[in-house]
Amino acid sequence: MSADTGRDRNRPIRCLIAKVGLDGHDRGAHVIARAFRDAGFEVVYSGLHRAPEEIVQAAVQEDVDVLGISILSGAHNTLVPKVVEGLEEYGAFSETVLIVGGIIPEEDRDRLREMGVAAIFGPGTPMQETIDFVRENAPIRADDPA
């Protein structure tokens, strides 16, 4: 039927690639968005300078499987928790795989993971690694088409 790239699923994986906060560097987000598209995912791109609430709004409305936040500004410790809180508020957190890409210092990573970030991809991560991670971890929903 439709293009199917996931392993055990009959629908395309939906992702939101989001730029959050005052961070104008979107090359990485663009590259990831394209790579995900070429992997057969449906990618919603948020555009630049989004507030955490906007990211939450987009993730909930678009009903994405994966939320990828790109941050190169160093504000991850304040912005990521706000996104997590927002998703929880709408009951969307448990069914969304949250990944973070960009410059995240080693000492901050554990804290982000504890918060519920499933994976952190720093500079130099091979694209295929990120794609494989998404394929393997995108949630299978109870009501997915068989």
Next chain:
Amino acid sequence: MTDRDSPEVADRNQQLVASLLDGEHRALARVISRIEDRAPGHRDLISRLHPHTGDAAVIGITGSPGAGKSTLVDKLAAAYRDRGDTVGVVAVDPASPYSGGSVLGDRIRMAATVGDMDVFVRSMSARGRLGGLSTATTDAVHALDAFGKDVVIVETVGAGQNEVDIVRTADTVGVVVQPGSGDDVQMLKAGILEIGDVFVVNKADMDGVDRLLAELEEMLHRREADGPPAGGVGHHGRTAGSAARGGPTSEARSDAGDQNPDPDPDPDPDPGVDVSSWDPRVVTTVATAGEGIDDLVGAFDAHTRYLRESGAGRHRARSRHAAEIRRLVREDANVLLDAEIRRQGGVETLAERVRTGDTDPYAVASAIVGPIADCVDADGESAERDDATGGSAPGRDPGSDA
């Protein structure tokens, strides 16, 4: 065709619809996903939503890439919010023909209404499905309608028949053009002109606006002159086309709010004047600066009023339902036909037999459709059979799909 729904699917649907009607955004989002994925039980889901639909004003926005549709939709949404209307947006983007994936970028332009959950924006990928896209879009619009959105905007690139089919499902169609690109006039020639109720000349601060306006006026003038003799129903070629065939079927269904069952496809005393009495409006805007947006909302409102007061709205709703029914039947028939093709060895095998001169495509097609034709012959009157084959498309589709 998967609608032998298990009780648990029915339960889940019931809960989902209850949450949606309760105003839960996540339920609405999930309903749209299931509709889009054609998940098991999605038909039941849509049936449950149906009684709650019909209140939203559905506006289709189309135009060539870069004409400013997304920005315009953003500003429109803000304008509707300002007067207290809730808004739903379905933004359709093409999918890559190679990977089936897509980058849906319409949200990038969404800035005026951020943080306002009363604007519900959903991006939709064409996903390489041919006929199914307009069905999925229509059903998503129903979901937003049932949720209680006052206005639902469907945005799509006006690049092909598929997209034209999508905007046709709207009550009011806005066609966005920009000055300084000959392509737009070309696009209008390609059939979009006929479906526009309101033409939006965006980027009106650019050179060439006057020329574009003049060209548009001339084309619209010609459309008016050409319209009636061609279809008999003036502006909306589709209304003419589908009403002619949709009439007999829709008689049986009495439309809600229709006091007298219409014996005629056109319910109004003066059919000639009625449907063609809407003169398409031309509005100039500079979407990035928010100029002309109020005029545009005014034009859409005027068209909504026209639909209500003239009876053309009933007409349109009926032809829309007729198209929907026809589309669904065609999709179902395609599933049956695909199964039959598989049963007869698969299309590859059949094609190879044609290649080697063993048989010919027509004979193969007859052999596949034959059993269905027999059933129809056995059950129905010959008149009904005429009607069934009249919609030529079912015969065409299996070939193009296979």
